[in-house]
Amino acid sequence: MSHAITLHEITKSYDGFTAVDRFSLEVARGTVFGLLGPNGAGKTTLIKILTTLMRPSLGDAFVEGHSVLTAGKEVRRLIGVVPQENNLDRYLTARENLTLHARLHGMRPASYNPRIDELLEMTGLASRGNDFPDTFSGGMQRRLVVARALVHEPRVLFLDEPTTGLDPQSRRALWDYIRGLRRKMTVFLTTHYMDEADALCDRIMIMDHGACLADGTAAHLKDAYSRAHTYQVEFKRDAERYEGVLAGLSFVKAVEREGAVFQITLADEESIKPLMDHLGGADIRRICLKEPSLEDVFIALTGEKVRE
Amino acid sequence: MFKGAFSIWGRDMLVLRRSIVSELVSVVAYPLTLYLAFGFGLKGYITAVNGVPYPLFIAPGLISMTAVNAAFDESSWSMWFHRRVQRTIEEYRVTPVTVYDIVIGKIFSGFSQGAVKGSVVFLVILALTPFRIDYTHLPSYLGCIALSSMTFSCLGTICGTVIDKPENIGRVQSVIIVPLIFMAGIFFPLSSYPSSILPLIELLPTTAVFEGARDALLTGAVPTHYLVNLVLSAAVSFAVAVYVFNRKMAE
Numbered sequence: 064m065s066h067a068i069t070l071h072e073i074t075k076s077y078d079g080f081t082a083v084d085r086f087s088l089e090v091a092r093g094t095v096f097g098l099l100g101p102n103g104a105g106k107t108t109l110i111k112i113l114t115t116l117m118r119p120s121l122g123d124a125f126v127e128g129h130s131v132l133t134a135g136k137e138v139r140r141l142i143g144v145v146p147q148e149n150n151l152d153r154y155l156t157a158r159e160n161l162t163l164h165a166r167l168h169g170m171r172p173a174s175y176n177p178r179i180d181e182l183l184e185m186t187g188l189a190s191r192g193n194d195f196p197d198t199f200s201g202g203m204q205r206r207l208v209v210a211r212a213l214v215h216e217p218r219v220l221f222l223d224e225p226t227t228g229l230d231p232q233s234r235r236a237l238w239d240y241i242r243g244l245r246r247k248m249t250v251f252l253t254t255h256y257m258d259e260a261d262a263l264c265d266r267i268m269i270m271d272h273g274a275c276l277a278d279g280t281a282a283h284l285k286d287a288y289s290r291a292h293t294y295q296v297e298f299k300r301d302a303e304r305y306e307g308v309l310a311g312l313s314f315v316k317a318v319e320r321e322g323a324v325f326q327i328t329l330a331d332e333e334s335i336k337p338l339m340d341h342l343g344g345a346d347i348r349r350i351c352l353k354e355p356s357l358e359d360v361f362i363a364l365t366g367e368k369v370r371e
Numbered sequence: 372m373f374k375g376a377f378s379i380w381g382r383d384m385l386v387l388r389r390s391i392v393s394e395l396v397s398v399v400a401y402p403l404t405l406y407l408a409f410g411f412g413l414k415g416y417i418t419a420v421n422g423v424p425y426p427l428f429i430a431p432g433l434i435s436m437t438a439v440n441a442a443f444d445e446s447s448w449s450m451w452f453h454r455r456v457q458r459t460i461e462e463y464r465v466t467p468v469t470v471y472d473i474v475i476g477k478i479f480s481g482f483s484q485g486a487v488k489g490s491v492v493f494l495v496i497l498a499l500t501p502f503r504i505d506y507t508h509l510p511s512y513l514g515c516i517a518l519s520s521m522t523f524s525c526l527g528t529i530c531g532t533v534i535d536k537p538e539n540i541g542r543v544q545s546v547i548i549v550p551l552i553f554m555a556g557i558f559f560p561l562s563s564y565p566s567s568i569l570p571l572i573e574l575l576p577t578t579a580v581f582e583g584a585r586d587a588l589l590t591g592a593v594p595t596h597y598l599v600n601l602v603l604s605a606a607v608s609f610a611v612a613v614y615v616f617n618r619k620m621a622e
């Protein structure tokens with residue numbers, strides 16, 4: 064079996080409301096998989112099912128070949144979990160939080176102590192090991208939760224919005240660390256940061272209303288789903304006149320104007336030539352193809368409306 | 372087997388050790404006040420109950436009350452806090468320990484709190500007052516308290532598991548636990564009850580807790596029907612606590 068994670072037609076309903084709808088997925092071992100989706104899309108629900116915190120209403124899921132329904136204990140032996148909300152023990156010091164986790168995994172002091180030193184070092188908390196998490200900033204608490212999930216060297220790591228609340232330095236440090244884990248570990252993460260998904264994930268899935276909308280590498284998604292033929296044109300003069308000209312062209316789908324700079328979305332790639340014919344070269348200061356971003360893909364797929 | 376339960380219990384004991392002094396001051400104050408107020412305040416009015424001097428009559432009950440209250444308090448609030456506030460139960464549940472480890476670890480933490488606090492109140496009453504016992508009776512008394520603390524720890528665990536709002540835990544304490552304790556005759560002999568309701572009172576688990584403990588301390592023996600009641604209550608509440616927690620976690 065070469066898949067680290069398999070979901071087979073997973074459905075989860077909360078009395079009547081379907082949060083996840085016949086969701087199937089296979090994640091290859093040693094890759095970083097990113098799940099994106101608006102608030103309430105069902106990301107956390109999927110992670111809770113995969114980490115045995117919640118039972119699916121229908122379907123089954125497997126982690127390294129072990130069913131979450133019938134072999135929960137084997138699944139939990141192999142996974143590390145960073146939940147969306149920090150759940151540190153505020154009555155234990157940072158180090159004691161990690162120690163308790165190691166004990167619950169049946170580790171012995173000789174193996175967990177050096178490992179905990181290493182992780183506190185990695186997360187920049189080495190000098191705060193004997194302090195209580197209450198005295199930490201939000202970002203430091205988040206890093207401690209990440210360290211805790213790594214104590215027992217899991218084979219599959221689940222990260223639910225791991226970098227929410229982190230400063231750019233800590234975010235990048237965590238990205239570097241996650242990149243370093245690739246191939247040794249399978250990483251399943253959710254995020255609302257498109258740059259994070261772009262920078263980190265071998266494969267990205269965008270979901271909404273409990274179902275998958277798009278799936279592939281960042282480059283693939285940008286190619287397939289964004290408005291790839293949007294051009295940015297800046298005029299030296301006569302911007303008003305050109306606005307009128309653009310409005311009259313049938314192959315121009317949309318025009319957004321900011322001063323002398325226009326965002327022009329064309330019906331297809333071939334329309335660039337007639338566009339140049341109509342505009343002429345003389346008054347154009349600059350023209351460039353707008354690079355599609357993952358955010359464009361996300362908005363195109365999930366809509367602009369804020370979720371209630 | 373149950374290594375996870377042991378680790379979770381170990382965590383609770385570590386936290387208890389850190390705050391032991393302030394915990395003990397507050398836990399000793401209440402029964403000691405009752406002892407002084409009732410034992411001495413009423414001594415002139417109530418000389419003896421069935422031949423037992425009044426302070427001696429109430430002391431075993433106050434010690435048992437401290438133990439079972441502490442067990443209930445710890446189990447209910449700790450379970451609620453770890454489940455709803457800190458969500459540490461979720462952290463435990465993504466490690467290889469089972470729900471049985473978690474609930475058993477928590478029940479034993481409540482039990483241990485009861486045992487520690489009950490013992491301290493016992494020692495304080497012993498040190499500050501003329502209350503004296505026959506030490507050969509101590510083992511059966513401690514056995515009684517252990518069984519009672521177990522029962523109350525399980526009841527607390529059930530409350531902390533099924534109740535989501537903290538004010539409702541407070542309500543259960545004042546509407547069920549406190550009346551059960553006071554009805555059971557810590558401060559008066561059961562013979563004060565009209566004979567029509569006495570059989571009902573005798574069936575209460577708390578009656579077994581307090582009457583059984585008093586008999587154990589004063590005579591060295593626990594009447595059989597109380598002993599059966601204590602063992603059954605502990606066994607049933609343990610089974611229910613484990614079942615309820617298991618069910619709740621499967622939601």
Ligand SMILES: Nc1ncnc2c1ncn2[C@@H]1O[C@H](COP(=O)(O)OP(=O)(O)OP(=O)(O)O)[C@@H](O)[C@H]1O
Binds near residue numbers: 105147
């Ligand atoms: N315990 C629950 N009871 C009822 N409905 C729930 C429960 N938990 C989640 N839901 C619903 O399930 C849906 C999916 O929730 P989920 O937490 O999985 O979303 P998410 O993708 O993680 O969102 P976010 O980005 O905000 O974290 C939401 O509509 C939510 O209201």
Ligand SMILES: [Mg+2]
Binds near residue numbers: 106107108147223
């Ligand atoms: Mg979520």
